[in-house]
Amino acid sequence: MKDARPRSRAKTAKKKNTEYIVEKKETLLVSLLSHLPHKSRNILKAVLKDRQVSVDGKPVTQFDYALVPGQRVEVSWTRAVPVQQPRELNIIFEDENIIVINKPAGLLTVATDKEKRKTAYSMLSDYVKKENSENKIFVIHRLDRETSGLLMFARNEKIKEQIQENWGSTVSQRTYVGVVEGRIEQPEGTISSWLTESKAFIVYSSQNPQSGKKAITHYKTLKANNTYTMLQINLETGRKHQIRVHMQDMKHPIIGDKKYGSSDNPLRRLGLHAQVLAFVHPSTGEPCRFETGIPEKFQQLFSA
Known part of the structure; x- marks a missing residue:
């Protein structure tokens, strides 16, 4: 059924927030530039980086995140004090259930007999515990050490099991x-x-x-x-x-x-x-799609 909510322009709420309903398929930064023409591209990139933009209540930092009609975008103009991310990791999406990172080549997903601490899992575990010492991270799938790219973790065991047990229908x-x-x-x-x-x-x-x-x-x-x-x-x-x-x-x-x-x-x-990871969100049932660029070193092999 088509969303019956009225089409609307961006509006500023009392708590220094801006929110609007997405009207067409486009990337997040393009949408922000369209709805907030008085804000520069650099300012909008900064609020994205600082996790001040959310889509349907979930913080999104990826400028090319794919939006679909009916979603609600909210921008907070009050900068929160962020928990410092691990330098080696690029967290591109995070909510109370999952975290998606862009893993660099050379970093293990989980520990081995030879390497215990410098892994994506251990770094993310330390990261979430800074917010709450009882927070945990759970491995859903893995990438080889020398493979870079998109990797998803769960923030609770129920979500981990739900995705793994329904992998074929969840990951598209x-x-x-x-x-x-x-x-x-x-x-x-x-x-x-x-x-x-x-x-x-x-x-x-x-x-x-x-x-x-x-x-x-x-x-x-x-x-x-x-x-x-x-x-x-x-x-x-x-x-x-x-x-x-x-x-x-x-x-x-x-x-x-x-x-x-x-x-x-x-x-x-x-x-x-x-490069691409698309799945149905295990909690909301909404489609999620993340895409990264082709590594520049790959491109250079074909530039001559």
Whole structure:
């Protein structure tokens, strides 16, 4: 049913807040500039960064956050004293149930035998405890250490279990950007196989349905030269090392991925970035979509 609320312009509330109802699909910063023409782009970027903008009651800092008609945007002109974010993390969305970060390459999601403290999990745990010592963080999914990009955590165990148990119906899109060795002749396609992990923590691919869990990966070429190909990669399933193994299957391994066949490492990191994460919010039922830019180092490989 269409929202019956009247269309309205931005209005200023008594508590130095501005609020309005979204009338069309557009990004958050574009919407703010349209509804608040007396405010400069720099001012609006500053209030976004300082977590003073909320959408349907949830703080949003991402300037290109996708809005849909009927949502309520509120801007607080009173700057709150923020809890200092971990320097290594870029928190792009946070509410009482989930936190979405843009993880840098080189940072573990969770602890290992060799690294206990410098992980996304431990940093976020310390961060939420500054607000309340009883606050906790729960891991929903993971990214490999050398993979950068969007990663979601839960702020309570119920939300964690709800998302994990309903992963297929909750998460609607996981898109990666990957740079692989060589030029791929077929510009787009689908790779399907069954994956199994050895005791040495290496994942193997097979066409035998009895060998492991089914994995399906879709790819599309974004850029190419004689040395590398940049791919947009969509996961239909989310198996461990799925993209890395499937690119090895194609004889075009992810650059920097020595474990799965790469002999070239121009970035001094894995050429894989989790660019888009879209899901149904576990508490409100609203669609959420986050997107980051393609890492500049990836782009530089195709600038010549």
